[in-house]
Amino acid sequence: MIAILDYGSGNLRSAQRAFASTGEDVIVTSDHRTAVEAQGLVVPGVGAFASCMQGLLTINGDSIIRERLALERPTLGICVGMQILFESGTESSLSYPHGGLGIGIWAGTVNRMLAPVLPHMGWNTTTSSHGSTLFKGVENESFYFVHSYAATRSAGQKQAWSDYDQKFLAAVEDGAICATQFHPEKSGKAGLKLIENWIGSL
Amino acid sequence: MTLSIRIIPCLDVTDGRVVKGINFTNLQDAGDPVELAALYDSEGADELTFLDISASSSDREITLDIVGKTADKVFIPLTVGGGIRSVEDVDRLLRAGADKVSISTAAVARPELISEIADKFGSQVLVLSVDARRANTDSGFEITTHGGRQSARMDMVTWVQRACALGVGEILLNSMDADGTRSGYDIAMIASARAVATVPLIASGGAGNLEDFEAALEAGADALLAASVFHFGIHRIGQVKSHLKAAGYPIREASIQ
Numbered sequence: 001m002i003a004i005l006d007y008g009s010g011n012l013r014s015a016q017r018a019f020a021s022t023g024e025d026v027i028v029t030s031d032h033r034t035a036v037e038a039q040g041l042v043v044p045g046v047g048a049f050a051s052c053m054q055g056l057l058t059i060n061g062d063s064i065i066r067e068r069l070a071l072e073r074p075t076l077g078i079c080v081g082m083q084i085l086f087e088s089g090t091e092s093s094l095s096y097p098h099g100g101l102g103i104g105i106w107a108g109t110v111n112r113m114l115a116p117v118l119p120h121m122g123w124n125t126t127t128s129s130h131g132s133t134l135f136k137g138v139e140n141e142s143f144y145f146v147h148s149y150a151a152t153r154s155a156g157q158k159q160a161w162s163d164y165d166q167k168f169l170a171a172v173e174d175g176a177i178c179a180t181q182f183h184p185e186k187s188g189k190a191g192l193k194l195i196e197n198w199i200g201s202l
Numbered sequence: 203m204t205l206s207i208r209i210i211p212c213l214d215v216t217d218g219r220v221v222k223g224i225n226f227t228n229l230q231d232a233g234d235p236v237e238l239a240a241l242y243d244s245e246g247a248d249e250l251t252f253l254d255i256s257a258s259s260s261d262r263e264i265t266l267d268i269v270g271k272t273a274d275k276v277f278i279p280l281t282v283g284g285g286i287r288s289v290e291d292v293d294r295l296l297r298a299g300a301d302k303v304s305i306s307t308a309a310v311a312r313p314e315l316i317s318e319i320a321d322k323f324g325s326q327v328l329v330l331s332v333d334a335r336r337a338n339t340d341s342g343f344e345i346t347t348h349g350g351r352q353s354a355r356m357d358m359v360t361w362v363q364r365a366c367a368l369g370v371g372e373i374l375l376n377s378m379d380a381d382g383t384r385s386g387y388d389i390a391m392i393a394s395a396r397a398v399a400t401v402p403l404i405a406s407g408g409a410g411n412l413e414d415f416e417a418a419l420e421a422g423a424d425a426l427l428a429a430s431v432f433h434f435g436i437h438r439i440g441q442v443k444s445h446l447k448a449a450g451y452p453i454r455e456a457s458i459q
Contacts, residue, residue, distance in 0.1 A: 011296055011299075011300075011301055013273070013297065013298075013299055014273065014299065014301060017273060017274055017277075017299070018277050021277070046323070046324050046326060046327070047323060047324030047326075048324060116400065117399075117400060117401065117402060117424070118400070118401065119325065119326050119371055119372075119401070119402070120205065121326070121371070121372060121402045121424075122205050122206060122207075122208050122248065122402070122424070122425070123205070123206045123208070123248055123454040124204070124205045124206065125204070137458070138458060140457070141456060141457070141458055142206060142454045142455075142456070144278070144279060145205075146279075146326045146371075147326070148325075148326075163204070164205055185277065186277060186278060186279050186301060187277070187278075188243070188277055188278050188456060189277075189456060189458045190456060190458050191277060192277060193458060
């Protein structure tokens, strides 16, 4: 069973539909125990880093993610759900008491990208590490991105990189915890294949 | 690694059917929205836009149902516009399965709506549809409302600058003069908007020949929206993409089936 973490962020129904299309049982939940126990947990996220983090803290989502990490249970962050796994983010950070701190699984700050036209919106390709689990069979496909902030320092064991006026992290695979800056649930057949790859690794 | 240009078929929906007219009148039936959406997805559309042109709220319920049915089987971004006046309207559409919403008339009447929606759901969810036509204003283009029937007495460039500052995620620049005519995008209008827009720009209105798509990209568009050329089978999406690839523009080519 796959759980999609509901903390008031993201088009959860899109994610639910895409993950369920693989034939898996998928539930959308904010319940601590359900989220910790699930075979796989998806952490979506849209909007600003700081407001997502605030929503996550409200349901103690940070401890859900840390508990799963300690138990080596697979977790997949998507878009801002990837960004909040880093130490900090500068987007809207001054509007919240946590001051832009993230969960801090990976070192580094998620900063605004340098391109003159933002958000980076649309289909872009990635270069993934040799032996990637997520990108198996979709190494040369395009995925759908929509974001103005990105991590630019390497993190985790395997990385996929993309480029929009600057090189940035498109995905990270780090043992039980994986994340994509793009939206696999909106990336057509390539995205569904990546989701299947993740589910196949659970 | 290059960001691809996007080809976006637009489906004008009323009473549960896709329709298309010229300059927003003389509507002709163009098919079933869910079937057309799936067809365009299979042909390589990079996103889909539904524009709800229903007159009544009961028709709007039908559109919500169509959005949900489409989102169940099409896993590419889906934008829905038409009749959105509040944060609550946006919430309903996102829950139904839309990924983005587009607003027009309501934002002209009350520009703060842009920041209200962006604050609640993020800029990336919000496409501002700028419905403009040639007129005697500073930029030579004025804003219209109510599907092009009324002048908003506002300069297009001024509005684009203001909307970017208020937090829109994307601008859909629609030429009311060219809409449905297949006589080409309004290239001067695209260039004027590009000069000031800090967000992605989608060109709309007038696509006819394959060269028209190329000209809009040359003028600075990031994405190309078209309706009648696709609905009436004048061009297939693959043809447009092949043409643009040959012209040197990056396109998405999905090889996985």
